Amino acid sequence: MTTEERPYQDERPRPQRGRRVLVVLLVLLLLLVGLLVVADRVAAGVAERALTEQVREELATQGVQAGPPEVEIGGFPFVTQVLDGRYERISIGLKEVRGSVQGDxxxxxxxxxxxxxxxxxxxxLRSGRGGVIAGSVTGTGTISYDSLATRLxxxxxxxxxxxGRLAVTAPVDILGQQVPVSGTADITVEQGQVALRFTGLTAEGLPNGxxxxxLLSNFAEGISVDVPLxxxxFDLTVSEVxxxxxGLQITAEAVEVPINAAS
Structure with missing residues (x-):
């Protein structure tokens, strides 16, 4: 058979096979990445549970009354932080933090x-022995207005x-007459206490004289108090209210703080 008589043969590569191989490789890569992410999060969960127990013990040592702590380790990947022994951020959520203040x-x-x-x-993290130290700690929380009103x-x-200011309204007995009084307070932080100073109170229908x-000034002075928190x-000190x-939001800060009792 001559060259001219040979059947035509297409010797070009078949791109479909190459695409299928590429798709398979991509799927395998995605599965591998997914498994690594899952493993990383599982390891983080184990560490979070260990830290939760240590934080619970530390709260008990400090005499802090609160619900069970919720601990979350931030940053990704977690494994590299474990190997380095240093973590970007650890979040601790507390609920119903309470303290007795002169009966209230x-x-x-x-x-x-x-x-x-x-x-x-x-x-x-594995044994619970040894120190966990934070370079800095920030805490934010709220004081319910009902708690403050009970205190006053x-x-x-x-x-x-x-x-943006703390406002007050109250009925006040002035010269035998119930008068609605309203106004706002200046808030400062003094030696770990929240200082409330009510100024410029006004009363609708206040008798002249x-x-x-x-009497209105005396009422303002009577509700201007220092509120212990x-x-x-974790040695948190209030820096802003x-x-x-x-409610009344507080922001507290501390540096070089032990997170667990072993510290």
Whole structure:
């Protein structure tokens, strides 16, 4: 058979086979990455449970009354942080942080704590022995307005937020007449206590006269108090207080903080 008589043969490569191989490789790669991510998160979960127990013991040691802590380790991947013994961020969520203050109970419905640059060896996480130290810690929580109102102990007094300030309304007996009083407070932090100073109170229908004004001033002075806070864990010191619709938010900070009792 001559060359001219040979049947035509297409010797070009078949791209479909190459594409199938590429798809298979991509699927395998994605499965591998998925397995690594799952394994990383499982390992993080094990470490979080170990830290939760250590944090619970530390809270008990410090006499902090709160619900069970919820611990979450931030940053990815987790395994590289374990090998380095240093963690970007560890978040600790506490609920119903309470403390008795002269017979009254102030409550922080939530206290969210972020510990940064945390040093903890693998052996510490595994055995629970050894120190866990945070380079810095920030905590934010709220004091319920009901708790504050109970502390001020004035019948009918209500607290809330208005234009970013702590506002008060209350019925006040002035010269035998019930007068609705309202105003705002200046808030400062003094030696770990929240200082409330009510100024510029106004009363609708207040009778004229210096005596009525003096009684209004006395009421403002009576509700201007220093409010001790519940004991905060991890050496947290209040640095800022600001009114929010849901309560009085506090921000507290600390540096070089032991996270577990072994520290």
């Amino acid at each position: 109970v102030l409550a922080l419905p939530t206290l969210d704590i972020d510990a940064y640059d945390v040093t903890a060896s693998l052996d510490t 102990d004035r019948e009918g007094l209500q607290l809330g937020e208005r234009d 210096s005596l009525a004004r003096m 519940p004991a905060l864990p 600001r009114p929010l619709p849901e």
